Amino acid sequence: MDAHARSRMPPPHQTPKLSSRSTPLVPKTPSHMKSPPLTTSHNGNTPHHTSGSISHVLSPKEGGGSTRLKIKSATTPEAKSRLLVKPIPAGVKAQMQRNSNNELLATPSVRLVNRAKTPNYEPTLADEGWMSADSHQVNSNPTMMDFDDYENEMAETEAVLVSVRVRPPNPVELRSDAGCVWTMPEHDQHLLKLAKGTEGTREDRDWIFDRILPPHSDNGRVYGTSARRHVRSAMEGYNAVIFAYGQTASGKTHTLSGSSSEPGIIPLSITDLFSQIRSTPDREFLLRASYLELYNETIIDLLSPSGSSTGAELHLSEGKKGVIINGLTEIAVRSELDVKRLLRSGEDRRKVGATDWNSRSSRSHCVFRITIESRSRNSAVEEPPIGARTPGGRLKTAGDKMTRISTLSIIDLAGSEKHTSSKERNAEGKHINQSLLTLKLVISKLADLASKRNVTHVPYRDSKLTRLLQNSLSGDALISVICTVSPSHLNLAESISTLAFAQGLKRVVLKAQKKEVVDPQALIQQYQNEIAELRAQLLEKETVGGNKNEREKNEAMEKRLNELKSMILTSVTVNSPDMNDNTAMVPPSPAKMKYPKLEYDRPSAELLEELHAEQLHRAELEDEVARLKAELATRPIEPNKEIVTLRNEVAELRLIADDYERHLLEPSRKVRADVEKEFNDKMKNLENQLDSKKIWANRLDENVRFITQENKALEMRCKEAESKVTQIIEFINLALSPSNSNDHSGLLPISEEESDYASSTPPIFNINQSDELPALVVTDDFSPSPLMMGNNGKSTLTLSASKMRATFSQMDLANFNDKFGTLSMSGRGNNNNGLINKQQHNRGLGISNHKMLREESNFALAEIAAGDDDEYY
């Protein structure tokens, strides 16, 4: 800044006297920033930020390269949000000037964009100084701007920078399938609104914040918009606080710590700090880190050398400079690697636990703090005026320099949460919720205070969290808050509560000031003094020479000198970052943790003694490790997750199989049983039938046997009859023979009685009516009593019907006819030619004429041969 310009500027830390018409364009911001503050406040309670008016707009030509812009006063929060100050591109020096009317002029590099008039305006990553999304590294060679001119035009007050980050839906929310309830118009990165038709709320507000970070924003982008400015402010001597606020599992830890693939704000800040040192050759720095957690209202030093796994408890007290944390371990760091190691060891001690919503939930509030001391390396520039007083009241000497002392605090608040299913988690949750409630109350009181409302008491002391933040909240720091919300309707109430808190934060007014003092207590000053002393002593020793003891002392002094020098970081001495160095993730050794100041604070004898003690302790630990290993070897191997999952699957499949068994196999078994039963019944039935048929067959066999016997008997009888018939035939033939025509000797003589009988009982048949032939008489008498009779003196053969049948069948009828003439039957019916007995007549067998009789006789003969006696009649 040239002398002329300087003379126009108000001195540092002095409220710039702006005319009522003039208004600062941007909030107060450290001077060196590549990307000056972007947004104005959206809140009517911080009028300095947006109510400016520049009356006349000059063309670049008119302004000799400067563009004059007019900003109208914004009257509503919505209108205010539409004013966006574009950042100054890297490498371009900002020149903020006022014209004769005290109106603010900007060079073309500081562009003011009325977003309302350029609806399609799309800020690019480069425009906004964001880091590339795929590289999470901070620009290692940023162009440091001479920002003093710019800074001096700024307001004395600053609003909290409030960003809202909506995280992507998690698997549970995806399953609920309701999508994101928040809409974030792409052309307006300040506006957040509930999606139309969201159930369960009447909320219809436009939520306006400094930056809305939609779900696809990565940590690099979040850092660029919401943290980088504060980190660089801290390098410039401002206390800066960055914290994340939101319900549990909304993404606070992801935003601040991130992961190895997507580092969060803390690792990105560290990288940025060291890259700032590398690019600031005219200053030297000393960095110290501390890390504490607030768990169940107890403050625990996560870097304490106590060696315990939890860290030492700390207490707060009030001092002149505000709240002091007594005994907090601060460890000087020389490289990114040092810081990351400390972080890692602190994180190992942090309380995390699984809740119903987050498997690794932070159960405590955590504050990671880097204290930055820096001095100019150019003694000519910043030598304070001789006789000026130091903060302790001591008069400054010509050797004292102005030292900037500031802190960068990054706070991961535990998430506000609902009742959980675990008792321990509930107890923690009570403390967490209580402290967050107090924080809200404090914020609301501070907002009232900023609105000039009557506030008698700000309840900082009601919780340790607000006491820890008291210095920062009461205005001594620049604050950026990243409020994290879930995209899901499942968490709508909590998200709205978070946004209400964020809205309250916007009303808080800060009065952060750069702390640049001559402070002999500043560690960097002490180190420099010691370095100077050691150098002088060594120089003296060199000239004097000395014995062995002296030489050892010299060596020790030299070592100490080198150590001290290594603590003072300059653009030359600071290590270049080695991004591939995996050892960054390795926690420091316990010994190093236990004695952080080992190298430069303590005499060597003491150190040797402690080394010995450490060696003993190490031996003990090795024994313990061996014991634990042995114990581990005897333990049953826990099934790994995959096996457990597979087991569960098997159990499920078993259930399904049982189900199948019940629903499918059971009925089929029943059907089979039914079929088998039916088959068996049929078999039994058939067997019974077979048995009864066998009985029948046996009976039939018996019958056959019986019939066969009968047949045999009948055959016998037939044979007998045949022989008798043969006899008869022989007799007849004999009787018929001509030689014996008168010889009736073959015939049985008819007794007198028989003769009577024959005359009284007419024969049935009177065969052969001719006179020459003997007559054959067949009677219906079954008695085989052939008798000869001759009423006309002729021989008569009388046969019974049954005898006649057997006889005639064997007779030579032709011969018979020759012998006996025509067989005729006669009766006493109406035909006097034949004889028929009364019995036959009664049975209707009367023969009507002779011819018929002959035919009938032939027929009868045949029938007689085949038929039965009875049927014949």
Ligand SMILES: Nc1ncnc2c1ncn2[C@@H]1O[C@H](COP(=O)(O)OP(=O)(O)OP(=O)(O)O)[C@@H](O)[C@H]1O
């Ligand atoms: N922006 C994001 N992108 C991807 N994953 C995210 C994002 N934000 C959060 N997550 C994931 O959601 C889970 C919960 O996030 P995180 O632990 O950061 O929540 P939290 O707010 O810190 O919760 P708590 O208060 O319980 O500690 C983590 O698995 C994290 O990786």
